[in-house]
Amino acid sequence: MKYPLYPPFDPYANGLNFLIASYIIPYVGLTGYVGANPKLQSAQAKRLVAGLLGVESAQDAVIRALLHERASLKVQPYDITVADFTNRISDLRNNIGKQGLKDEGLIVPLELGAEGRISGNVIAGDRDSVAYDRSPEEILRIVYGTGSESIPGGFLPWGGDGQIARSYTFGKY
Numbered sequence: 001m002k003y004p005l006y007p008p009f010d011p012y013a014n015g016l017n018f019l020i021a022s023y024i025i026p027y028v029g030l031t032g033y034v035g036a037n038p039k040l041q042s043a044q045a046k047r048l049v050a051g052l053l054g055v056e057s058a059q060d061a062v063i064r065a066l067l068h069e070r071a072s073l074k075v076q077p078y079d080i081t082v083a084d085f086t087n088r089i090s091d092l093r094n095n096i097g098k099q100g101l102k103d104e105g106l107i108v109p110l111e112l113g114a115e116g117r118i119s120g121n122v123i124a125g126d127r128d129s130v131a132y133d134r135s136p137e138e139i140l141r142i143v144y145g146t147g148s149e150s151i152p153g154g155f156l157p158w159g160g161d162g163q164i165a166r167s168y169t170f171g172k173y
Contacts (some may be wrong), residue, residue, distance in 0.1 A: 005078060019067055020085050025155075026060040027124060028134070028142050029092065031102060035133035040149065057131070064122045068106050096147040102132035103136045134162045 011021030033053040040046045064086075073081040080088075087105030094103050104112060104124045113119045114129045125131050134142075136147040145154025149168045152159035159169045 007077070009065060016073065016082070019063060019070075020075065020082065020089075022063050023067060023086055024089060026056050027103065028065060028139060029130050030056040030060050031134040032136070032139040034131045035135050035138070049090055055139070061123055064106065068120060068122050071106050093142050094145070096141050096145065097134060097138040098141060098147065099134070099138055102134060102138075140168060 009017065009021075011017050028051065032077070033049050033056060036044060037049050037053070040049060067082055067086060071081065073078065073082050075082060075085055083106045085105075087107065090103040090105040094101055094119070101112075104121050106121050107119055108121045110116065110119050112127070113121060114123075114125065116127060123129075140149035140160065141147050143155045143160075144152050152169060156165075159165055
Protein backbone atom coordinates (compact mmCIF):
# COMPACT_ATOMS: atom_id res chain seq x y z
CA MET A 1 0.00 0.00 0.00
CA LYS A 2 1.17 3.52 -0.63
CA TYR A 3 -0.15 4.66 2.73
CA PRO A 4 -1.05 2.97 6.01
CA LEU A 5 -4.57 1.64 6.25
CA TYR A 6 -6.77 3.10 8.94
CA PRO A 7 -8.05 1.27 10.79
CA PRO A 8 -5.35 -1.39 10.38
CA PHE A 9 -6.37 -4.22 8.07
CA ASP A 10 -7.95 -7.10 10.00
CA PRO A 11 -7.67 -10.38 8.07
CA TYR A 12 -10.22 -11.99 10.40
CA ALA A 13 -12.93 -9.30 10.13
CA ASN A 14 -14.79 -11.17 7.39
CA GLY A 15 -14.38 -13.75 4.66
CA LEU A 16 -13.31 -11.24 2.03
CA ASN A 17 -10.53 -9.85 4.22
CA PHE A 18 -9.36 -13.40 4.91
CA LEU A 19 -9.20 -14.13 1.17
CA ILE A 20 -7.19 -10.96 0.57
CA ALA A 21 -4.79 -11.91 3.37
CA SER A 22 -4.55 -15.42 1.90
CA TYR A 23 -3.48 -13.88 -1.42
CA ILE A 24 -0.20 -12.74 0.09
CA ILE A 25 1.73 -15.99 0.62
CA PRO A 26 1.03 -18.76 -1.95
CA TYR A 27 2.28 -16.83 -4.97
CA VAL A 28 5.53 -15.91 -3.22
CA GLY A 29 6.11 -19.60 -2.53
CA LEU A 30 5.21 -20.54 -6.09
CA THR A 31 7.76 -18.15 -7.60
CA GLY A 32 10.36 -19.33 -5.09
CA TYR A 33 9.88 -22.96 -6.15
CA VAL A 34 10.14 -22.00 -9.83
CA GLY A 35 13.38 -20.14 -9.10
CA ALA A 36 14.84 -22.92 -6.96
CA ASN A 37 14.12 -25.88 -9.24
CA PRO A 38 16.90 -25.31 -11.82
CA LYS A 39 19.46 -24.93 -9.02
CA LEU A 40 18.69 -28.28 -7.43
CA GLN A 41 21.10 -31.16 -8.00
CA SER A 42 19.28 -34.37 -7.17
CA ALA A 43 16.27 -35.87 -8.89
CA GLN A 44 14.70 -36.41 -5.46
CA ALA A 45 14.96 -32.70 -4.60
CA LYS A 46 13.57 -31.69 -8.01
CA ARG A 47 10.66 -34.10 -7.59
CA LEU A 48 9.89 -32.69 -4.14
CA VAL A 49 9.94 -29.09 -5.40
CA ALA A 50 7.81 -30.03 -8.42
CA GLY A 51 5.24 -31.58 -6.09
CA LEU A 52 5.23 -28.55 -3.80
CA LEU A 53 4.98 -26.27 -6.83
CA GLY A 54 1.87 -28.11 -8.01
CA VAL A 55 0.16 -27.70 -4.65
CA GLU A 56 1.23 -24.06 -4.28
CA SER A 57 0.01 -23.26 -7.81
CA ALA A 58 -3.38 -24.80 -7.08
CA GLN A 59 -3.72 -22.84 -3.83
CA ASP A 60 -2.83 -19.61 -5.59
CA ALA A 61 -5.23 -20.27 -8.47
CA VAL A 62 -8.16 -21.03 -6.15
CA ILE A 63 -7.55 -17.90 -4.06
CA ARG A 64 -7.12 -15.74 -7.16
CA ALA A 65 -10.29 -17.18 -8.75
CA LEU A 66 -12.33 -16.46 -5.63
CA LEU A 67 -10.94 -12.93 -5.45
CA HIS A 68 -11.45 -12.38 -9.20
CA GLU A 69 -15.17 -13.12 -8.75
CA ARG A 70 -15.19 -10.25 -6.25
CA ALA A 71 -12.75 -7.95 -8.08
CA SER A 72 -15.09 -4.96 -8.25
CA LEU A 73 -16.30 -5.17 -4.63
CA LYS A 74 -15.15 -2.42 -2.30
CA VAL A 75 -13.19 -3.54 0.74
CA GLN A 76 -14.62 -1.75 3.73
CA PRO A 77 -13.90 0.58 5.37
CA TYR A 78 -11.18 1.54 2.86
CA ASP A 79 -13.27 2.12 -0.26
CA ILE A 80 -10.65 0.25 -2.32
CA THR A 81 -11.72 -2.52 -4.71
CA VAL A 82 -10.51 -6.08 -4.31
CA ALA A 83 -8.69 -5.74 -7.65
CA ASP A 84 -6.92 -2.60 -6.44
CA PHE A 85 -5.94 -4.33 -3.20
CA THR A 86 -4.36 -7.21 -5.11
CA ASN A 87 -2.61 -4.85 -7.51
CA ARG A 88 -1.16 -2.88 -4.60
CA ILE A 89 -0.02 -6.03 -2.80
CA SER A 90 1.63 -7.23 -6.03
CA ASP A 91 3.27 -3.82 -6.55
CA LEU A 92 4.64 -3.98 -3.01
CA ARG A 93 6.06 -7.47 -3.56
CA ASN A 94 7.66 -6.29 -6.83
CA ASN A 95 9.14 -3.22 -5.13
CA ILE A 96 10.64 -5.01 -2.15
CA GLY A 97 11.70 -8.01 -4.26
CA LYS A 98 13.83 -5.53 -6.27
CA GLN A 99 13.97 -7.57 -9.48
CA GLY A 100 11.31 -5.96 -11.66
CA LEU A 101 7.89 -7.25 -12.64
CA LYS A 102 7.36 -10.76 -11.29
CA ASP A 103 4.01 -10.29 -9.63
CA GLU A 104 0.65 -9.15 -10.95
CA GLY A 105 -2.72 -8.44 -9.40
CA LEU A 106 -6.10 -9.66 -10.64
CA ILE A 107 -6.54 -7.08 -13.39
CA VAL A 108 -3.61 -6.06 -15.58
CA PRO A 109 -3.17 -3.94 -18.71
CA LEU A 110 -3.90 -5.99 -21.82
CA GLU A 111 -0.23 -6.02 -22.87
CA LEU A 112 0.67 -7.76 -19.57
CA GLY A 113 -2.17 -10.28 -19.78
CA ALA A 114 -1.80 -13.87 -20.93
CA GLU A 115 -0.29 -13.82 -24.41
CA GLY A 116 -1.18 -10.10 -24.59
CA ARG A 117 -4.86 -10.97 -25.08
CA ILE A 118 -6.69 -10.63 -21.76
CA SER A 119 -6.63 -8.35 -18.74
CA GLY A 120 -8.15 -10.81 -16.27
CA ASN A 121 -5.35 -12.44 -14.36
CA VAL A 122 -6.54 -15.49 -12.44
CA ILE A 123 -3.31 -17.34 -13.18
CA ALA A 124 -0.33 -15.01 -13.04
CA GLY A 125 2.43 -15.52 -15.57
CA ASP A 126 4.63 -13.67 -18.00
CA ARG A 127 3.59 -12.65 -21.52
CA ASP A 128 4.01 -16.27 -22.64
CA SER A 129 1.96 -17.60 -19.69
CA VAL A 130 5.04 -19.02 -17.98
CA ALA A 131 5.33 -18.67 -14.19
CA TYR A 132 7.73 -16.04 -12.90
CA ASP A 133 10.70 -17.10 -10.80
CA ARG A 134 12.25 -15.56 -7.70
CA SER A 135 15.64 -16.14 -6.11
CA PRO A 136 16.01 -17.02 -2.42
CA GLU A 137 17.20 -13.44 -1.83
CA GLU A 138 14.02 -12.04 -3.39
CA ILE A 139 11.85 -14.36 -1.30
CA LEU A 140 13.58 -13.24 1.90
CA ARG A 141 13.18 -9.54 0.98
CA ILE A 142 9.45 -10.12 0.51
CA VAL A 143 8.63 -12.34 3.49
CA TYR A 144 10.76 -10.11 5.75
CA GLY A 145 8.88 -7.12 4.31
CA THR A 146 12.03 -5.03 4.59
CA GLY A 147 13.35 -5.13 1.04
CA SER A 148 16.56 -6.66 2.42
CA GLU A 149 17.45 -10.33 2.64
CA SER A 150 19.59 -9.44 5.68
CA ILE A 151 17.02 -7.58 7.79
CA PRO A 152 14.27 -9.77 9.28
CA GLY A 153 10.75 -8.51 9.83
CA GLY A 154 7.28 -9.05 8.42
CA PHE A 155 6.25 -12.70 8.49
CA LEU A 156 9.58 -13.74 10.04
CA PRO A 157 10.45 -11.03 12.59
CA TRP A 158 13.36 -13.09 13.97
CA GLY A 159 14.52 -14.23 10.55
CA GLY A 160 14.27 -17.51 8.72
CA ASP A 161 15.74 -20.62 10.30
CA GLY A 162 16.93 -22.36 7.15
CA GLN A 163 20.50 -22.52 5.92
CA ILE A 164 19.94 -19.94 3.16
CA ALA A 165 18.19 -17.43 5.42
CA ARG A 166 20.78 -17.85 8.17
CA SER A 167 23.58 -17.23 5.67
CA TYR A 168 22.27 -13.67 5.23
CA THR A 169 21.60 -12.86 8.88
CA PHE A 170 24.14 -14.97 10.79
CA GLY A 171 25.27 -13.18 13.90
CA LYS A 172 23.12 -10.13 13.25
CA TYR A 173 19.92 -11.09 15.12
